[in-house]
Amino acid sequence: MEIRLIMTVSSIDRIGPFEYRRFLPSIPPLDGAYDATSHDVVIVGGGPVGLATALGLARHGVRSVVIEADDTVCEGSRAACISRRSLEILERLDAAHDFVSKGLPWRTGRSFYRNEEVLVFSMPDDGVGKFAPMINLQQYYIEHYLLQAIERRNSLTPGMIDVRWASSVTDMKVGETGVDLEIRNALGIYRCRAGWLVACDGGQSFVRNALGLSLIGTGYEGRYAIIDIELPSDAPTERRAWFDPPWWPGSTILMHQQPDNIWRIDYQLRPGDDPEAALTPTAVETFVQRHLDAIGEGHLRWRPVWTSLYRAGAMTLDSYRHGRILFAGNAAHAMPIFGVRGLNSGFDDADNLAWKLALVVRGCAPADLLESYSDERIAAFWINAESAMRSTEFMSPPSRGFDLMREACLSLAGDHVSIASLINPRQTRAVTYQDSTLSSDSDPFDVGPAPGAPAKDVKLPQENLYLSDLLMAPAFTVLVFGDDRIGRDLNDALLKTGFPVHIAMVASGHPSRDSGRLSDSGQLLREAYGARNGSVYLIRPDGHVAARWHDPTPDRVRGAIERACAINEGSKETLCRN
Missing domain, CATH: 3.40.30.120 (Glutaredoxin)
Known part of the structure; x- marks a missing residue:
């Protein structure tokens, strides 16, 4: 989960070679106070999950409108690790090529306790699939490439996906046959009718709050700061974690490389640290320079790009369907960043929901099919949450007892491989819908993906065919x-x-x-x-x-x-x- 506490960021028009496009608000043709077109699906939130849902619906021939409050893609790295499973989903959306071309693939992670390396892990990779286990790519690139995929889709079928920028949903009325929305932007106010509404409007979801819904689960007290810096380092692309480093004792520091020489640093605030003070320019400069000095890169010129704070938690709605309203991404659930399950779970939401909602909209399946979306994705949440919570409790101990256990593990890990395995962050992987009501009785097989499991990719003899x-x-x-x-x-x-x-x-x-x-x-x-x-x-x-x-x-x-x-x-x- 990323509950945003503070975000300090200047008005950014460019980060390295990436240029921000600013989009103007618009008012559609009106019939009185209403959008003259009644829409099958309106998606609230134009982040990665909302855009992926729109592309998924379009893939199945269903038009949608996306309402996005901002006038551009996001600022800062935010969700920056994309899994192999997500790349497979993005390939079906005609977006994976851009992700792979720009993203940095990685397989290895290293963990240090004070000055000692105590774990080197490699993510499972049989070398059979076409994608690396993980790539690093800043979220502003993620959203940009999804928008490019939308432009390609719209060039084939004009108006398939209508993204309405700088616009906010400020009121809604839910009926048995659809949803009536009030939408505001700088040009005015209008209303819009939709048969279905998909809420992808993030952790502070207006739609969720308007319905009086709450997330349930576990929240953690530990807070982390994010600092994106531009740094001309030639260090390898791998995940590095430092536990109780001598240069910042009592904390945990994570570091990831991203494209364009942007490096993502996450560090745990210690008891007594002031969150607001941690993001002041002086504090950022002091921390980053001390960290770079300690890892042998303090001689390199660097500059801060973006900063933020978050508190970890594993929480979910008890249902992702409420009549004609469906929830996906952080509007539906929240995950700790450890194991990178947040956005990757959101892409799985979009992938699971899009084909089902499209069949319902097209009259090919009953609305009851959407109950399976909620059931399958909530089951997936709890599978992901179990690993994520273990990682979070290790990375950010919730009590002195957990802290003592972590210290014992870390102090012994250098000499004991079995203990070192406890440090492994358990990176995200594809989930099997083991008890899905959509699976049928099958014959026994000795091997192979069982009903509910994702199909296993295999390289075929034909050139470049999987x-x-x-x-x-x-x-x-x-x-x-x-x-x-x-x-x-x-x-x-x-x-x-x-x-x-x-x-x-x-x-x-x-x-x-x-x-x-x-x-x-x-x-x-x-x-x-x-x-x-x-x-x-x-x-x-x-x-x-x-x-x-x-x-x-x-x-x-x-x-x-x-x-x-x-x-x-x-x-x-x-x-x-x-």
Whole structure:
């Protein structure tokens, strides 16, 4: 969680080569006091999660309006670590290329206790997927690249995503069929009707507060300062952590490299430290110079770029759906920064929500499908929170007892590998929706992603082709191994239903280029998925497995798709027919 206590920042027009674009407010064509267009979806908040949700909806053919209070992208690094799972999501949104081109990949972290290195960890990486386990990229670049993806989308379908800058929602009325909003900006006030509202308006969410909702969970007293500096250092891109460093005793310091020679430093305020005083220019200069001197980089010229404070916590709403209003990102939950689960969880929210809301808006699934969004993402929150809270309690001990335990671990870690593992920050990883109601009964497999798990990416024999490339379509993917008969039967049966379905045939040999089948000549895909001739995987539009079988019938696969869309006998009339 990042509860903003103080933020001091000058008016920034440029950070290194990055130039801020300022966007003007606008008033849409009106019918009286109302926006003349009634919108299917309005998204409140144009940060990374709101923009990703809009792109996800557009991918499925649903238009949206984004209401953003600021007139530009954010200032400061903020959420700066992007996981492999998030990059896979961003690839489906036509944004990953920019992220990867600019971001700095890393796999390694180092932890020091006073002057001794006590842990070197590497994030799990089997070398099979196309992305690094993590990249560092400032949030202003993240938002900028998402806006560029929106521009590309709008160039193909004009008006698909309407971002309305420098505008705030100041009132709302919620009904059974939609939401009525009051929107204000420098040009005036107007009202807007929406069938659905997605609240992505951050930790101080207006929408959440207007509904009288509160986050539940654990808040921590420890406070951290963030200082972004421009520093021409050639140190490697890795996560470094110093516990109780002699040059700043009683604190913990984290340091990350970001593009453009911007370095992110987080440090824990000690008992008695004044938060406001910690961000004064004199205090910032004293701390940073002392830290750089200690790590051998004090001779380099540096300058501060941005500063902020936060307090850690792991908290969530008890439901992410309230009638016609859905919550995502920090409006729905808050995570400590340790393990970088905040924004990465938000991207998972957007990915999970977009296809479900699109099916509901298009009349392809009942609104009950959205209950699974809330259930799955709250379950994911608690999985993430368990690791995040352990990391937070180690990084920022909540009591003297935790502090003594940490001191014992750190003092012994240099000589005991098993104890050193307790220092590992447990970086974020993709979550399995183990108990999802959208998963169907499946056949037993020896290996491979189980129902609820994200599909495992595999490099295919074709040049520069990965399994994830087949999951780009805004549809359910039916992955058929080897048996042409099953593939033909499924194709004939499923495509007539109107479900968004993509059939992907996997051949064990080298199929001809025009066969439409994928080569798995090295059997890598079969081995990773525990498949044999005739095996079938059903993969959801968000890349999670819905079901798997060794010899399924078309009826069984169709039933699994219906279950994944929350369709039952009483709601089958909602199926798409075009």
